[in-house]
Amino acid sequence: MAMGSPLSPVLADIYMEDFEGRALDQYVLKPKLWRRYVDDTFVIWPHGKETIAGFLEHLNNIEESIKFTMEIEENEQLPFLDVLVHKQEGIPRTTIYRKPTNTGQYLHFESNHNTKLGVARCLYDRATQVCSSLNDKNEEFDKITEILEKNGYPKRILEIARTPRDNTEPRPETQTESTETxxxxxxxxxxxxxxxxxxxxxxxxxxxxxxxNTVRANLTKVKPDNENQRTKNCIYEIPCECGRSYIGETKRPLDTRVKEHQKLARLGETEKSRLVQHAWDEEHRIKWDEASIISKEERSKRRKLKEAAFMAITPNPISMPSLEIKEVWAPIIRSDLRKLNPVQVGSTSTPPN
Incomplete structure (x- = not known):
């Protein structure tokens, strides 16, 4: 399943429910308790440590792509997610579990976020829900307070966060049952x-x-938007890794024309594009992402003249002009084009008309 898709965890959970049903039905020895959260299971095995390895092997032989690892209790303790289950006089007790790599770092109070009270409340609420004894809860509260104070949280905020909330408090007077929020x-x-x-x-x-200004917004934009790629009626350049370039003209958006070249390259239709023929014959890589506009021209005849002019001043272009221009005119053309387009052929910026 695709990572991040809202449907993925639902289907994964349905699959695992079917998997564990088959796994438990097909084995002679049954666990006394089997509880699963997503892909983590908490199991009580009443048949002795010498038989648990066989059950693990059975689980790992059901599906080639599903493999379990196992952690057995030590010193009558076993962590499950963020809960530490331990035995006290034969009775299971629970408290908070922290991995050995836990650094105690949370959102610092000086950070420019509005969820700081929520961070503190979440930690205290978790302790209240997980710790099965009052002593464990008080010890966890003291530990949370110490950790958050090191993260800059003032005592007044911690006092608010650890105070039990009454969910039955009345709504503000300005709100009634018929008032929509x-x-x-x-x-x-x-x-x-x-x-x-x-x-x-x-x-x-x-x-x-x-x-x-979120992490997602800063990281998911692999490539910046290029408005110039959607420009119509232009003369464009597509460079090759060998240093040569293809000069062409189009009345359609540049990105549409580039996609046509790419499609021909994938199909190997070299007879329809000199750029594709060059790439296949020389086994060169075309720099599609560096396609750029070097001039704009609305009128078709002038656009073809400009295309031929740019080819005339470009060293060894891959393309052939649709109109012939004598080489003797190259110095004059170069001078005039630089006045109109003060960028050299091959620049990725768009010159003025």
């Missing part, structure tokens, strides 16, 4: 956005914050 989304600005949210709360307006 209004939600507004505003950019997050440290110090200002919090004040606006407090004002909105007085009038029953729910305020949500957003920012466009």
């Amino acid at each position: 209004i939600t507004t989304v505003i950019p997050y600005v440290k110090g200002l956005s919090e004040k606006l949210r407090r004002i909105g709360n007085r009038y029953g307006v729910r305020t949500a914050f957003q920012t466009k």
Whole structure:
């Protein structure tokens, strides 16, 4: 399944439910307890340590692509996700589990985010839900407080975060059962956005914050948008790794013309494109991403003249002009074109008309 697809975890869970059903039905010895969360299982095996290896081998032989690893309790303790299960006088107890690599680093209080109170509340709430004894809960609360103080959290925030919340508190007076909650989304600005949210709360307006400067936004744009690629009526250049380049003209968007060249290259139709013929004959790599516009011209006749002119001043071009221009005119053409287009052929910027 595709990573990140909302459908993937649902189908994966359906598959694993079918898998574990077959696995347990087909083995003679059964676990006393089998609990699974996504792909992690917590199992109580009542048949002795000498038989558990056979059960693991059975699981790993059901599907070639599904392989389990196993961790057995040590010192009457076994971690499962972020919960540490341990025996106390034969009774299972639970508390928070932290990996040995845990650094205790959380969102620093000086960070320009609006979720800092939520971070603290989440840690305290987790301790309340996971710790099975009051002593373990109090010890975990002290540990959380120490960790968050090292991350810059003031005591007043920690006191608010660790205070139990009453989910039955009445709504603000401005809201009634028939009143619909209004939600507004505003950019997050440290110090200002919090004040606006407090004002909105007085009038029953729910305020949500957003920012466009996210990690996703900065990392998922592999290549910047190039508006010039959609320009019509232009003379363009496509370079090859050998240093030569193809000069052409088109009345359609440049990206459409480039895709046509690429399709011909994939099909190996060398007779329809000198650029493709060059790539196949010489086994060269065409730099498709570096295709650029070197001039714009609305009129077809003038566009073909400009195409021929650029070919005349380009050393050893791959393409052939549709109109012939004598080499004797090359110095004059070069001078005139530089006045009109103050960039050299091969530049990736777009010159003025």
